Amino acid sequence: MPDWRERVRERLQATDAFSCREEVVEEIAIHLIEVYDAARASGLPEAQAVEVTLQEVGDWHDLARKISHAKSREQSVNYRTRSFWLPTLITLSGASFSLLVIQSMGIEPHLVWIDLRHLVSPPSVLYGRINMTFYWPWLASLPFFGALGAYLSGRSHASTRSRLVTGLSPALIMLVVMCVILPIALAIDGFSLFRLAVFGVWGLMNWVAIPAIALLLGTLPWLHRSDAARA
Amino acid sequence: MTRRIRSQITRGSGELAILSLLAEQPLYGFEIARQIGERTNGALRFTLASLYPLLYEMEKRGWVEGRWQANEAGRDRRYYHLTSSGRKQLAPLRQEWRAFFQALDSLAGVSHA
Numbered sequence: 001m002p003d004w005r006e007r008v009r010e011r012l013q014a015t016d017a018f019s020c021r022e023e024v025v026e027e028i029a030i031h032l033i034e035v036y037d038a039a040r041a042s043g044l045p046e047a048q049a050v051e052v053t054l055q056e057v058g059d060w061h062d063l064a065r066k067i068s069h070a071k072s073r074e075q076s077v078n079y080r081t082r083s084f085w086l087p088t089l090i091t092l093s094g095a096s097f098s099l100l101v102i103q104s105m106g107i108e109p110h111l112v113w114i115d116l117r118h119l120v121s122p123p124s125v126l127y128g129r130i131n132m133t134f135y136w137p138w139l140a141s142l143p144f145f146g147a148l149g150a151y152l153s154g155r156s157h158a159s160t161r162s163r164l165v166t167g168l169s170p171a172l173i174m175l176v177v178m179c180v181i182l183p184i185a186l187a188i189d190g191f192s193l194f195r196l197a198v199f200g201v202w203g204l205m206n207w208v209a210i211p212a213i214a215l216l217l218g219t220l221p222w223l224h225r226s227d228a229a230r231a
Numbered sequence: 232m233t234r235r236i237r238s239q240i241t242r243g244s245g246e247l248a249i250l251s252l253l254a255e256q257p258l259y260g261f262e263i264a265r266q267i268g269e270r271t272n273g274a275l276r277f278t279l280a281s282l283y284p285l286l287y288e289m290e291k292r293g294w295v296e297g298r299w300q301a302n303e304a305g306r307d308r309r310y311y312h313l314t315s316s317g318r319k320q321l322a323p324l325r326q327e328w329r330a331f332f333q334a335l336d337s338l339a340g341v342s343h344a
Contacts, residue, residue, distance in 0.1 A: 024283075027260065027297075027309045031279050034261040056279040063280045070287035157299060 001036065002050060005029040011060040012067075021079050023157040024067060032056065083156035088169045091149030095170035095215075098141045110134040133206045142211055143218030145170065150222035160223050167219025171212035178203045245285050246294075247324045248275055250317055253295060259308035260286065286311060294320055 008029045032053050039049035057063055112132040150167035158166070165172065182200055189195065248267050252258060258266065263286075264277040277285075289295045294317030297309045 023309075024287075028279065028283065030259075030308060031261050031264075031283075035279070058278070058280050063284075066280070066284035067287060070284045070291065155299060 001033075001046075004032045004036065004053075008032065011057075012064045014060075021083075022159045023079060023083070024071070026157050079156070083153055083158035084162050084166060087149045087152035087156075087158075087166045090152060091145050091166060091169050092173060094145045094148065095142060095211075098145070099135065099138050102135060102138045102141075107135070107137055110136060131202075132210075134210070139210065139214045142170070142214035146215035146218030147222060148218075150219040154222050163223055164219060167222070168212055168215050171208050171215055174207040174211065175204075178208060243324070243328070244275065245277065245281070246289065246320075247328055249286070249289065249311075250294065250313065250321050250324065253311055253313040254318065254321060257298075257300075257310040257312045259302070259310050261308075263311065289317070293317070 005025065009025050012025060012028070035056050036049050036053040039052045040046070044052065110133075112134065114132065146167040149169060150163040153163045153166040178200075182196070182203065185199065186192075186196060248271075249263060252263060252266055260279075260282055264279075264282050268276050286295065286297070290297055290311075293314055295311045296314050297311050299307055300310045302308050
């Protein structure tokens with residue numbers, strides 16, 4: 001059987017007129033699969049079944065133009081809100097609220113000190129040690145929020161990239177915050193490469209990389225929905 | 232008949248057909264096309280190219296709403312549901328078409344019944 005999704009994506013996106021989302025590609029491909037299956041079930045050989053299926057479309061450029069026209073900007077904004085912004089907001093709020101609750105319950109983070117004094121020349125008491133901060137209960141909740149974001153995004157048939165970004169959004173937001181805070185902090189404290197490395201690595205590990213791994217654990221199963229379920 | 236008039240009649244009949252079907256139950260695109268063809272004995276036929284632009288246009292107007300759901304076989308399909316706004320369109324559309332057929336009938340002896 002031809003890969004109808006790939007064919008629809010290629011044909012529609014090859015036309016300048018097409019400006020719609022993956023959701024449309026998916027719906028059109030599913031329709032073609034149904035037509036093809038019906039043609040095959042009626043006893044047509046594969047080549048003829050493909051021909052009958054393609055007759056449903058006729059002119060790809062014309063179809064792309066009509067769909068783009070029917071799907072106005074408003075529709076496209078609605079889709080983006082439903083498939084990306086809303087799931088991202090829910091994921092972000094959930095992860096933040098979870099941290100807030102854990103902190104308000106008085107649960108202390110688990111600190112692991114890493115001694116860097118042997119790396120510093122000359123040895124510095126001030127920057128010789130950094131701590132890794134593990135809020136275990138919060139980290140344990142993150143796979144759930146990652147999964148929730150990717151699921152909500154996937155439910156609107158968002159692309160794999162959108163689902164991934166939605167699932168990882170709390171960590172990505174922290175990355176943006178770090179990129180803003182770090183230069184400001186260095187400007188206030190005085191710039192040094194060592195300080196940049198220590199604070200940068202500390203911030204990235206504690207608030208970006210480790211939470212991102214936890215979020216990814218929940219996000220991964222929702223990135224690739226089974227084609228069997230879709231077709 | 233000019234192409235424009237023919238296109239408007241086709242479009243109008245398509246809207247009425249889709250709204251009438253969805254008033255009975257939510258359906259996905261392929262099923263809408265199949266049922267229209269079957270229930271009109273092939274007199275009305277929707278290809279993919281004629282169906283989806285119309286569905287998307289109706290969705291934009293708020294008459295129908297597409298939602299991804301699994302069908303009986305557990306496969307994801309985009310089911311179109313009639314909205315309250317779409318339901319309100321049904322009666323006037325039916326009235327318009329009734330008047331249209333009556334007018335044609337009185338003029339050319341073409342009955343819709």
